[in-house]
Amino acid sequence: MRVSPLIRRLCARVARVARGSIFRLALLYVLLLAGSVVILLGFIYWSTAGYMDRQTTETIEAEIRGLAEQYRRRGLAGLTALIRERVARDPVGASVYLLVDERFERVVGNLDRWPRESPDAEGWIRFRLREWGTDHTDEHEARAQVFLLPGGLMLLVGRDVRDLEATRRLILDALTWGLAITLALALLGAWLMSASLTRRLDAINQTSREIMEGDLTRRIPLSGSGDDFDRLADGLNRMLERIEALMASVRQVSDNIAHDLRTPLTRLRNKLELLAAALPESGESRLLAEEAIADAEELLATFNALLRIARLESGSRRADFGPVDLVPLIEDLVELYEPLAAERAQRLDWTTGAPSILVEGDRDLLFQVMANLVDNAIKYTQPGGQIQLRVEVAGGATRVLVADNGPGIPPEFRERVFRRFFRIDDSRATPGSGLGLSLVQAVVALHRAHIELSDNAPGLRVTLTFGGRPQ
16 A cells, blocks of 8 residues: 555654654653542542442441341331331332341342342342332342341341442543543643654754754754743854854865965976976986975875865855766766776676666765775775675665775774774875875765765675665
8 A cells, every 4th residue: 555755754753753752751741640640530539439338338337226226125026017117118218128037038128039149258248139119120239238137037238329339430430531531631742742842852953963964054943932942052053153163264274274285386396397307307316306296296186185175074065966867977987997997807896776876966076986985995905806886775765885805994993094194004005195085974974975884794895875874
């Protein structure tokens, strides 16, 4: 069954709110409230239904005391006369009397037969009592106490408790509905509160992510209510303004230094080229001039890389983003690097899971990222090795994998290699400034993607993930 995007987004939002700690705290509050309400309603029930039950017991005991007094004074004849008189005075009343002989034959009373239920240890018995009169078939509950009299006689004295039971059910229904409505309102309030707080925290998290991706101009939105969240957001925004100003100052100083050094370096390289051209083609002076030119170019490349990283981290290139098809991009990349891999007797293979896979980004920057990764794979994989590229869409995310069977990167260095100028000791013998992966990281962050280095057993596996959660 196909689910509409609106329902999927709604379900995702519900799941996100339900997973949040705010909702769990709200549920804990609901449970505490439910416990308090149950205790309160239990006390109300004990105070009302329990009181009526105790009153019924006291009425029966008063009836028993009256009959016992008559039995002591007037004997069995007086007892039967009193019971007959009370039944005659109120034949359909709530009082219940029955005196039977040893064969359970009725002697006097307003019950037609002895109950089948057995009394408890204190002589109390609960039984079903048929409605008075021959036309009634309804039964309701009665409660009575049983006594043994001399001569094998048995006396039952009790009351019809239908009104008590009806009142008890009414109170129970009212308390149950009251508890249910209280819990429903508490759950609704907990959900609304959790959704509101989650929405405001999502706004803060979204702003934090955009700032971490290089957009230092982002600020946390205020609701205008002046509540605790507004005060917190206002404080964070002022802190971000200060950080942005400091970062802009540092970036400006770095750019100025790079620009100021790049210009004389360029002039130095040009002069060295003129000097090399003026020197004889063979000789130590020409060789030294050419080495100086190479050093100058390496310095210029380093400054250019630093300037590019600074511009990428500012996020200004994001305005030029557009749809980029990764499949032809990687085809061009493979075509470019196949000769270099062939020179090292390496095999460069690539596969794709679809004829066209689009991501939002800058094609030149993405091409440069892929080129850096493939160049590194070719550079650090031994001759005869294998480099594999794959682009695929899985789980709502687009992934590009670059894997080789070279020496790989030890786990403790996989995060540190993205730092500027960081190089593993084993790689210091190879050309490079230690800025290649820093540039890759800056481009990946600009595209709000994720890069992960892992073991290819053997070798290194680099995974770029666009959209969705990284694996």
